[in-house]
Amino acid sequence: MDTLSIRHRTTYRYRCPVTFGEHRLMFRPRDSHDLRHVSSTLAISPTAAVRWRYDVFGNSIAIATFGEAAQELVFESDIVVEHYGFEGAYPPMEDYARKLPFSYAFEELPDLRRSMERHHRDPQHRLDAWVRRFLADGAGAETWQVLKAVNTAIHDEFAYAERAEEGVQTPIETLERASGTCRDFALLMMEAARTLGMAARFVTGYLFDPGQAGSPHGLRGAGATHAWAMIYLPGAGWVEFDPTNGLIGGANLIRVGVARDPAQAIPVQGTYFGAAEDFIDMAVEVEVERIGETMPAAALSPLSAPQGRRGSG
Structure with a gap:
């Protein structure tokens, strides 16, 4: 079992300040027997109001709404998970x-x-x-x-x-x-x-x-x-x-x-109000690091992953 840190930053740049429509964000990993969410933070610039919901597939979705214009739109997510990834012999089939x-x-x-x-x-x-x-x-x-x-x-x-x-x-x-x-x-x-x-x-x-x-x-x-x-x-x-x-x-x-x-299943989806030529570019940066390993993967079956306390986020 690995403890992993995930840093995800998406940046949109514009030639002049533009206003933003609602944005749909899919950043938070799905809790399951082989993946446990420990903690997460979500920072957005410019400031946005955020509400959470589940979509038809049970994915966790953040909806961001904005009240001010800006030349740069940044979504920055920091997440920690415990990961019990399957690897090895194929699982049994009927x-x-x-x-x-x-x-x-x-x-x-x-x-x-x-x-x-x-x-x-x-x-x-x-x-x-x-x-x-x-x-x-x-x-x-x-x-x-x-x-x-x-x-x-x-x-x-x-x-x-x-x-x-x-x-x-x-x-x-x-x-x-x-x-x-x-x-x-x-x-x-x-x-x-x-x-x-x-x-x-x-x-x-x-x-x-x-x-x-x-x-x-x-x-x-x-x-x-x-x-x-x-x-x-x-x-x-x-x-x-x-x-x-x-x-x-x-x-x-x-x-x-x-x-x-x-x-x-688009990670970031939304609109802005301005001319098409106002958009400059988009950049996505993701860094996934191992920050802890409590026991070898072979010593713990994903089916026996402990049900610990949920973190915030």
């Missing part, structure tokens, strides 16, 4: 789901169906053809091996390219360009799983790179917000796949928000 294709249990389908539907058109079946290459054994291919192969292929065969602009490439655009950001790769992984009849959802959060402060570990996506996918596997539950880094499991991943579609 026997009926070990090979493809499989069907989800009848009682789970109403809740999974929208996450199983493909969200992007593929009229020429390019994504279907790309996924079929991982089904060398045809019907009866091992579920884990297929998902692992897709996850690894995205990491190995696609170029990672940072992109500050909002929005996500469609899976077909990512296939055509053979490059993308972490959010593009997450969506490609999701839609690939959906072509195989599996439920998938998008995750936004942070990446803990143990080498970030020293020699790099080679993880892509550190220093900014990160995105990956979760796929629902009977018996194992929602399992995290990070195709940007070819990782399975949440040992390096800190969940903040989950959603059916990337547009529903």
Whole structure:
């Protein structure tokens, strides 16, 4: 179990003072058996009134409203969490789901169906053809091996390219360009799983790179917000796949928000009132550091994570 400090700063700059509409912030990690929120602070400049709510997915959302104009808008979040990330052997699956294709249990389908539907058109079946290459054994291919192969292929065969602009490439655009950001790769992984009849959802959060402060570990996506996918596997539950880094499991991943579609999990979303040319740029800085380790991860199962006192925030 690691104690991690997360510092997240988003800055918008303008050529002249502008006024701001309501802003929606998704910064606070989701409490669960493998991630415990300890404390957090949120500083906003210019001063804003903040109210909190849960969205339809149960994500914690801060709504900021402003009363004054400014040339610079800054959101600064400092969070401490206890993290029990899964890493190692694959979690056990139900026997009926070990090979493809499989069907989800009848009682789970109403809740999974929208996450199983493909969200992007593929009229020429390019994504279907790309996924079929991982089904060398045809019907009866091992579920884990297929998902692992897709996850690894995205990491190995696609170029990672940072992109500050909002929005996500469609899976077909990512296939055509053979490059993308972490959010593009997450969506490609999701839609690939959906072509195989599996439920998938998008995750936004942070990446803990143990080498970030020293020699790099080679993880892509550190220093900014990160995105990956979760796929629902009977018996194992929602399992995290990070195709940007070819990782399975949440040992390096800190969940903040989950959603059916990337547009529903934007870390900062809002408006300003002024001319389009008033906007100069946006900068995002994220630093995730280990500040304490109470016991080795192997000594404590995520299922036995202690239920301590909540911090403020």
